[in-house]
Amino acid sequence: MKIDLTGKTAVVTGSTQGIGRAIAAGLAESGARTVVNGRTRESVDAAIARIRADVPDADLVGVVADVTVPEGVATMRGAVPEADILVNSVGIFEPEDFFDITDDTWYRFFTVNVMSGIRMSREYLPGMYGRGWGRVVFLSSESALQIPPEMMHYGMTKTAQLALSRGLAERSAGTGVTVNAVLPGPTASEGVTDFVAKLNPGDERSPEEQLDAFVREHRSTQLLRRAATPAEVANLVVYLASEQASATTGSALSVDGGTRRAIF
Incomplete structure (x- = not known):
């Protein structure tokens, strides 16, 4: 199977390091014009340089924008008016006991991990519908299904992403647009x-x-x-972004090394 994304534009939020950067590299290697996103020019330029070191002919666009706030989403849309592939990978995590998590922290985690994907999807899905083709992938976590007691706020947001991705898949029925979630484990x-x-x-x-x-x-x-390595997680995302994955939608796919003890 050869995945060829030539002619497609892919936006990957939070893609200056880790899994996000690996996803951007994988999409670029498959031929997509790939948008690398971060909050500072230095981090975006560094990520682009690192990706180009591995994929010399990568077609990369750097967009400095904090997509966890409405203004940053508007900046992204202004720089990249249309996208064929949207990967909502920006996110935060940190361990904290339930009784120490303040209201502000709960809201911050929900805003960063969930609202960013809601706003980005709201911007780019209509164009995908109009073209009759599109891919949206949410980077969730096995913590969505096995809530870590030391990071309940994080687990809550990852479960919310599953509800959102399934709901958007239902909303996108018959449009040629697929919406899925990927659940990494320890990476x-x-x-x-x-x-x-x-x-x-x-x-x-x-x-x-x-x-x-x-x-x-x-x-x-x-x-x-x-x-797992970030590249191992990215491989699944690249597949879901491809034409070959056209019959996979509304799904939550694990790449957690078998962490969750389940057969489906």
Whole structure:
């Protein structure tokens, strides 16, 4: 199977590092004109340089915009009026005990992780409907189905994304537009790797080794016995963005290394 996205424009929010950047790289490698998005010019330029180092002929557009607020979404739409593929990957996480999470933090997590996808989808879906083709992918998490007690606010937003992606798939029935969610498990993104390394500042192992050990100890149901790579998650997103995935919509697809003990 050869995935060819030539002629398509893909917007990937929060794509300056980690899974988002890997998704942007994968889409660009498949021929899509790919929009790399972040909140600062420095981070966007650095991400573009890194992607081009691996994909020299990548067709990349950098857009500096904070898509977690309405003004940033308007900036994005102004820079990229139409998109064939939208990947809602911007998001935040942090551990915090339920009784320490303030109202402001609950609202902040919902605004960043959920409202960003709502606003971006509202902007770009009508154009996809008009062209009779489109792909929307929400980057959720296995935490949507196995709510982490140390990050209930994060898990709540990831569950909300599943409701949103399914609802938008229903709304898009018969239009040629598919809407799906991808549920990664423990993944060796910069944020997660740095987070685990900070838990044991005296540990002499590499950050990657520490993360793999963390997965084996704290995610004991995970079958890979290691963290997934951002590229491994991105591969599923690129497939869902392709013509080959035209019969897959309204689905929540896991790429969690078997963390969730379920057969469907």
